[in-house]
Amino acid sequence: AKTVKVGFVYIMSGPFAAYGQFAKKGAELAVAEINAAGGINGHQVEAYFEDSTGKPDVAIRALRKLVFQEKVDFLIGLDSSGVAKTVVPSIPQMKTPLIITHAATPDVTGSVCNRYVFRVSVNLSQNVKAAALLAAETDVKTWTTIGPDYAFGHQSWEYFEKYLKAIKPGAGFLPRDEVAFPPFKTTDFNPYINKIMQSKADGVLVSLWGGNLIDFVRQAKEMGLFDGKRQVLVTLGAATEVLTALGDKMPEGLWVGTRYWFLANDSRRNKDFVNAYKGRYGDYPSYNAHGAYGALYTYKAAAEKAGTIDKEKVIDALEGLTVELPVGAITLRPEDHQALTDVTWGKTAADPAYPIRILDPIKLFKAADVTPSVAESGCRK
Amino acid sequence: MESFIINLLNGLSWGMLLFLISLGLTTVFGVLGVLNFAHGSFFMLGAYLCMQVMHIVPSFWLGILIGPLSVAILGVLIERVLLRRTYGRDISFQLLLTFAILLILDDAVRIIWGPGYHVVEPPALLSGVFTLFTRTYPVYRLFLVVAGPLIGLSLWAFFQFSRWGKIIRAAAMDREMAEGIGIRVPLLFTAVFALGSWLAAMGGALAAPHQSLAPSMGERIIIESFIVVVSGGMGSFPGAFVGALILGLFESFGTVFLGSVQMAVPYILLAAVLIVRPHGFFGREV
Amino acid sequence: MNDTPILKIENLGHAYGRYMVIQDISLEVAPGELTALIGPNGAGKTTFYNSVSGGFRPTAGKVYFDGRDITGLPAHKLVPMGLLRSFQITNIFPNLTVMENILVPLVLHYGKGYAFLGSLSREKKLHRKAEEVLDKVGILSSAHRPAAELPYGDKRLVEMAIVLAREPKLVMLDEPTAGMNPEETDRMIQLIRELAARFGTTFFLTEHDMKVVFAVASRIYVLHQGVLLAQGDQETIRSDPRVREAYLGGSVDD
Amino acid sequence: MDLVKQHKTAIILLLALAFFVACPFALPVYWTMILTEILIMGLLAMSFNLLFGYTGLLSFGQAGFFGVGAYATALFLSHGGSSLLLGLAAALVAGAVSAAVIGFLCVRRDEIYFAMITLGFGMMLYTVAHNWFDLTGGSDGLPVMNLPPLSILGGQYSLFDPVAMYVFVFSIIAACVFFLWRVVRSPFGLMLTAIRENKQRLSFVGAGVQNLRLAAFVIAGAVAGIAGGLFCLFNAMATPDILHWGFSARPVLMTVLGGSGIFLGPLFGAAIFFGLEQLITDLTENWMIFLGLILIPVVIYFPRGILGTLTDWIRTRIKRTR
Amino acid sequence: MIELDDIHVYYGDSYILQGVSLNVQAGEIVCLLGRNGAGKTTTMRGIMGYNPPARGRVVVDGRDIAGQPVFANVRRGLGFVPEDRRIFADLTVMENLAVAALPPRQGQTPWTEERIFEVFPLLVKLKNHKGGALSGGEQQMLSLARALMGNPRMLLLDEPCEGLAPIIVENIGAIITSLKADVAILLTEQNAHFALGIADRGYVIDKGRICYEGLARELAENEEVQQRYLAV
Ligand SMILES: Nc1ncnc2c1ncn2[C@@H]1O[C@H](COP(=O)(O)OP(=O)(O)OP(=O)(O)O)[C@@H](O)[C@H]1O
Ligand SMILES: Nc1ncnc2c1ncn2[C@@H]1O[C@H](COP(=O)(O)OP(=O)(O)OP(=O)(O)O)[C@@H](O)[C@H]1O
Ligand SMILES: [Mg+2]
């Protein structure tokens, strides 16, 4: 019988290839499970992977190839926010639905949103709103930040300031020129750490990620930034690739956030997923693996709801769809296509049962509490 | 004051690391006339091989001994089999060839060690911190401040004063004539390329305890070392030293004073130097 | 004849860093005069050439061309005035054909350097001119060969042709016959004399080949360790004991 | 002799023209899009080669002008501009003006120093695009939300359709290539070659070498700007990436691949590059290794680029048989 | 000492030396004359190994060295003074000499810096000057001195007098003659007058072939050959 073709576009090469590889693992697991269980609407799933290399023009070429050459029925992917934001306006030309699983920029379900694009993962505003809620409970007087010097870092700080001010009007923030935005290629964070330690701030929002975060944590630890005098919130600190690399060098007691935490949820769905993943790859699933995995199940749910794999009908089915994923139930908001999904934060802790730092305690924020309203998102489809 | 000193140390230690790496680049350019795009990949390999050695025998010192040495051997192979076929051709060919080598090495590293991040621990001897007024500062960074100039100085002395150093400089100036006085130039070139690769790898091994290892980590370093080498003057030792120092200090103090221009600092520096001194600080007019 | 000297040099001096290479040189060249500058190796002849004809700005002194102060002007400003030079080592456009080598100065001469939408092959006049010049120096038959392929002597003639194409008033030649065989040397001497006679072109040259110097120059300057040691006509120079000691040695017996 | 040679090139150009016109009718949609991209990148590479192959200047910042062009078009369209041709004109002007300013500071440098100073300025443009959020959208770039239709000769044509886009891009590029062809065949073109061959000699026959170089730099910048404008239309975006030195490396790669000594070499190189990329990424995920392994023999055995070495080979064959 | 047996040399596609044979015996100065482009330099470079002959033998002391690398030939006893001198510009005079030193051969008085300075007293005061800052004549002497530092048994001198002042030409001529006892010398010149004055035997090369050989004295008197092949 006819197969259903799904195209995945992730960063498979270059400095951030790890993200694409995680996603690929998650996707392949989902494909194997779904096919073993009879496919989608009776069609076996055939997966096509393309490399975005993290560059917008390459990503768009990859998408075009999947749609026009491979003739896929559905698209899943995109890691980088910049890539996602610039690629999204071209999706209507391809007339194929796309679920974004990693890129966090609010804009793809905001200012540049369109009928064809959905997102199942936590976006930047949801994550930072949770951080602001956490921050409001501390007795920090003045906040500063260190984040990568591109939209993600700057927006994280902007939104954090906006949300926290609304919750706790007394909170203080260092002005823009006193916070630290190291360029993305930085490997030596000492000057920035020095800048933070020199400032009067007693709370730090860290929005670095990946290799930057690893370098920062190690160097900051040596310089004594985590000596307990400051409150540190790390928005993407609970990413498994970071925790794995750092091992026991990850300080305990830091507040870290993530888009998916494999121990955050006791549901059967989650346990099955974690076990299946661990069994297949010998690893704990990262948020990116979960994203790709969940997106395919989301597609499955929509196609089954629509009773067809016709692209337009699947889109109609996706709008407002609620689906049970390992992370919990998510709902794709029909107005802007952003998933309403719970957000996990937690404190790093050592546990002999795990080779990496885990989160204890865990703090779950309900989707309704952290997701900005549709009006705020700025989406006008 | 205290912050100033810390910034100074930061600038110095980063600068010295850059110096080591640029030294290899500038030596290879000066002697072979090849601008080696894959230099950053040797830097990366140095770090990974150091880590690999430490997985087998947990000694950092053994790591920085064996890692860079293995890269030097790889350098020998690359020079013998590939590079020597492009001598005398336009520089763009060498850029392209070494770029191809970069692609291969970067991907090979990803395939062998996986796409994820790794960290390497500094040796126990250098792992602590010392107190500076009210703050602490890692000992390892101080070690870098010392190790860079030490290696650089001994190499410089070698090139300047030893007979072999002079022979290498002679071969750099005029390859044909060097053969004409009985110097076995092909072997010499291989040795120099191996030395250059060793320096890059040494830089990588020394950087490993301080930055995370990931495929393509060399890409970040290569452009900065190009900038150091060119603004210092191609092929010049003192040039590489001054260039690295200035870039290190600018990047360090720039974080405090420059804000969002920070990212462009190396490029502004490069352009400024070249506008004022067309051949870099120590470059010779041709 | 016009009596403003075509080239007038006052107290010219140049130092590389702190090292004075030429000092206090003053001389005058009348239009149409054939002048030679000779001197031992390292005396500073090439340095003198560069200081005068736009290689670099001399550190001291003044240079006047046709009454105008041209001190330190770059070469490309001097050329349109009519001052050109040739080089000690062959200096042509190796991968262009001989014809194209000559078209380059002609394009400039007719102010077409920036004509980026014109068609070079339709510039019939330039091609005709180029052929004339090539014919004049006697290498028209090689017009369509790449210059690099020519024998050495012919390359030097290409170099002369490049200079002549700009219809210069004053040509400064740095060792024009170096590396030429006697036959070619004779041809070069003939060419210089003929051009001087027919077009009134002024030549200023340096040479180590005394045969050429004595065959061409009516006035000779001797440079030694950066200063003018002697000047005068052939006889004066030939018989000056200082010149003999510093430069000529015993080789130039009459 | 010269005339024959000139007509030969004209004939080759005509054949190429016929080929490109026929392509979209014979190719699947995706390949038409790839071809569009080849043309755009090929034009960028040809602008680079005006400096590299003809003038002897290795510019490592050509992506800067390409990017400036792309942003100019994107800004024009996102601020209510509705004419595509005016958008491209903006790209041309932006490319030329930025090249004039930067070129003024660069053209005095030679060889590797020229390469590095152009890289430096290119990266400054990158930084501006990356950091000037209000104008350029910062690191995310400027998405072009809707492409106005092309109004020409009274008709309105949507470029939403890939074939229409191809035809449009091809027409613009054919015009640019023709322009470049005129330039290299002009007296000015001879000056550029003379600079490459021996710039000292040239200045000693009265040419202002720096100004000639600047003129070449501006022309190359303008053409790169147009290519950037087309890129923006084709991908509906302008992002900082395309000003980065990594992007500047592409025209270098393409030109050396195709052959810098041949007028259409860079365009051919672009085609090889994209062809290879498609082929390799289809076969393997480790495309970097394979690209590297393919590049090495090309560099070693094709010293004048693929097209250059092939034509040389054919030429000597013809000579021998005569 | 050295014998070329029918060597053929190409530059790419162009066929330059079309069967050159000549020999130089110990204690002899032999000159190779010919017009521009006749193939003099090519012959020298062919012997050295820069442009190895496609066919033919280059026999030094009974061994064929054709195709051997340049440095090996130098170590075997060839010394080369190229036409453009090729001094290492950034090295001092002393360093230029030092890098060229090779172990002496049996039965030879070894060349040392001291001995060099005896023969070239002009170089003494330039000891610590950079090679690039020397004038043409000084460079020519240094180039010769540098070749001697390799303790060669046979010297190839390519136009040692080009671009030199007449007085220096005389000087160099005297030095070359004084070396003859130690090393065999093959010399090329445009300046036939100079070359025939110091050589024992001479060859004339034209269009890549030897067209005359004989004693220098005879050649100096043979006006026909001089006119035809040397354009004197
Ligand atoms: N760039 C430089 N820096 C320092 N000294 C220099 C430089 N160029 C030339 N000299 C020195 O200046 C002196 C004069 O050199 P110049 O080239 O003018 O001599 P010349 O008379 O042309 O000699 P020749 O006849 O050998 O060509 C020489 O001693 C030379 O070493
Ligand atoms: N690299 C090269 N490629 C091609 N042909 C060359 C090359 N070098 C020299 N030739 C040609 O080889 C021939 C012999 O040149 P060679 O240099 O041996 O002559 P020569 O007798 O030394 O002349 P000269 O007196 O000018 O030094 C000449 O016709 C020359 O044009
Ligand atoms: Mg001179």
Ligand SMILES: [Mg+2]
């Ligand atoms: Mg010769």
